[in-house]
Amino acid sequence: MCGIVGIYLKNEKLKNSLGSLLSKMLINMGSRGPDSAGFAIYKKEEKERFKYSICINKLNFKDFEERINKHIEAELKKNSDHVILKTSLKPEAMLAILKKHFQDVSLVGYGKSIEIFKQVGDPSEVVKKFKLDDYSGSHAIGHTRMATESAITTDGSHPYSTGEDECLVHNGSLSNHNNLRRKLKKDGVNFDSENDTEVAAGYISNNLSNKKNLKETLKDSLKDLDGFYTFITGTKDGFAVLRDEIACKPAVIAETDDYVAIASEFQAMAHLPEVNNAKIFEPEPGVVYSWGN
Amino acid sequence: MELDLKKLELRNVNDKLQNLDRKTNERDFTIINPEGNHAICAGLDKEMNVTIKGHVGYYCAGMNKKATITIEGNVGTGVAENMMSGKVHVKGNASQSAGATAHGGLLIIDGDASSRCGISMKGADIIVKGSVGHMSGFMSQSGNLVVCGDAGEALGDSLYETNIYIKGNVKSLGADCVEKKMDKKHINKLRKFLKNAEIKNHKAESFKRYGSARKLYNFKIDNNY
Numbered sequence: 001m002c003g004i005v006g007i008y009l010k011n012e013k014l015k016n017s018l019g020s021l022l023s024k025m026l027i028n029m030g031s032r033g034p035d036s037a038g039f040a041i042y043k044k045e046e047k048e049r050f051k052y053s054i055c056i057n058k059l060n061f062k063d064f065e066e067r068i069n070k071h072i073e074a075e076l077k078k079n080s081d082h083v084i085l086k087t088s089l090k091p092e093a094m095l096a097i098l099k100k101h102f103q104d105v106s107l108v109g110y111g112k113s114i115e116i117f118k119q120v121g122d123p124s125e126v127v128k129k130f131k132l133d134d135y136s137g138s139h140a141i142g143h144t145r146m147a148t149e150s151a152i153t154t155d156g157s158h159p160y161s162t163g164e165d166e167c168l169v170h171n172g173s174l175s176n177h178n179n180l181r182r183k184l185k186k187d188g189v190n191f192d193s194e195n196d197t198e199v200a201a202g203y204i205s206n207n208l209s210n211k212k213n214l215k216e217t218l219k220d221s222l223k224d225l226d227g228f229y230t231f232i233t234g235t236k237d238g239f240a241v242l243r244d245e246i247a248c249k250p251a252v253i254a255e256t257d258d259y260v261a262i263a264s265e266f267q268a269m270a271h272l273p274e275v276n277n278a279k280i281f282e283p284e285p286g287v288v289y290s291w292g293n
Numbered sequence: 294m295e296l297d298l299k300k301l302e303l304r305n306v307n308d309k310l311q312n313l314d315r316k317t318n319e320r321d322f323t324i325i326n327p328e329g330n331h332a333i334c335a336g337l338d339k340e341m342n343v344t345i346k347g348h349v350g351y352y353c354a355g356m357n358k359k360a361t362i363t364i365e366g367n368v369g370t371g372v373a374e375n376m377m378s379g380k381v382h383v384k385g386n387a388s389q390s391a392g393a394t395a396h397g398g399l400l401i402i403d404g405d406a407s408s409r410c411g412i413s414m415k416g417a418d419i420i421v422k423g424s425v426g427h428m429s430g431f432m433s434q435s436g437n438l439v440v441c442g443d444a445g446e447a448l449g450d451s452l453y454e455t456n457i458y459i460k461g462n463v464k465s466l467g468a469d470c471v472e473k474k475m476d477k478k479h480i481n482k483l484r485k486f487l488k489n490a491e492i493k494n495h496k497a498e499s500f501k502r503y504g505s506a507r508k509l510y511n512f513k514i515d516n517n518y
Contacts, residue, residue: 247389281386
């Protein structure tokens with residue numbers, strides 16, 4: 001099962017309601033994935049600083065703040081057990097600091113516009129916890145998980161960061177993830193969980209860092225990733241969708257002059273404005289669709 | 294009678310339609326605000342007309358018997374799956390497995406149907422005015438699948454005795470599916486289907502017929518192992 005959702009705004013007017021539109025989509029898709037939920041929201045790009053989305057797990061926020069201040073100059077914003085950390089420190093240096101001094105927290109994403117939040121629990125509880133309704137932005141993707149390949153943990157929740165301002169959500173399961181993980185580890189890609197989607201995320205980020213573009217990377221995944229999947233990959237400018245060639249995993253797209261939305265089932269989009277007059281279609285198998293990229 | 298799914302529980306609406314009050318002559322129903330719900334109008338077994346105004350989810354009109362159901366919108370996976378008789382008319386597009394395992398009745402789809410349309414059908418007639426996706430007619434046993442547009446990969450894979458009529462291009466044929474001669478008998482039959490579905494812009498003569506080569510499922514008595 002699992003549910004995936006995404007919305008990309010073409011009309012700025014809807015920007016302030018992005019969070020509430022996505023939140024209803026996620027709550028509805030709770031029927032496909034009651035174990036955990038997560039979302040990536042893209043906001044206006046920071047000019048100088050980078051944003052790091054960090055899950056501080058069981059740590060006390062004050063303790064985390066104190067410890068961080070010993071290493072870097074940063075602005076912290078707490079949201080439940082997640083923290084958005086803004087700093088001018090570049091990803092390479094920041095990732096090294098987190099690896100060395102903060103083994104007890106998890107970096108869930110980073111970039112100049114992306115913010116990622118994910119947690120175990122019923123999707124309706126998760127969106128409430130992170131106050132998703134209050135968020136504004138240009139586009140967002142989300143996921144509700146029914147755990148199959150690995151345990152119900154924050155690490156096993158989606159979206160997965162695939163690099164700077166990039167992330168992935170996945171409905172389906174991969175059968176060659178163990179082999180692929182071994183190969184990618186040899187290329188220096190790090191993995192935190194036993195999850196199959198993390199491998200797909202690692203595969204995508206590895207290809208992108210080898211200077212392949214997103215469309216090429218997704219096309220390549222048709223031959224390298226064995227299994228069932230509908231992917232949504234978020235980037236700074238928009239999102240892309242790909243279904244495997246057997247196309248057992250559902251997806252439906254609704255497009256109006258104001259937005260493009262995607263969900264596993266139409267019912268997750270039934271509340272969107274003017275959706276009954278939208279162009280509604282099913283993405284074809286093996287074809288990369290993208291908006292804003 | 295108008296049934297509003299924003300106000301009524303889906304279960305109650307289906308229950309009402311499945312157990313019509315025989316004391317009244319109410320046989321025409323309109324369902325509004327379907328909002329992509331699953332299994333709307335599943336299991337109806339009396340003569341009645343239901344119009345659904347909007348897009349629906351999975352298994353709409355599943356197991357239909359005798360009822361005429363019109364969907365003014367798109368449908369999700371498995372519309373009219375296992376239909377026994379009656380008529381289901383989709384005015385928009387259909388998702389995968391439309392008319393799966395349907396034994397009888399007529400399914401008309403005005404738009405496109407995606408993959409596995411008519412999978413394992415057992416006697417229904419399916420008419421798609423647009424195109425169908427891959428693996429359509431997979432293992433279908435009897436009935437007719439008419440497509441006015443194109444067909445995706447592996448059309449009619451492992452099929453038994455269903456007749457498939459395609460107007461446009463076929464991306465590829467599945468195992469044991471071959472093009473067959475369109476003789477007068479078939480043209481006349483197809484003409485009737487097109488008339489029934491009020492299709493006027495396609496001539497029966499312009500369709501190609503596909504069927505089983507009967508090499509997969511026939512046991513050959515002279516096979517020596």
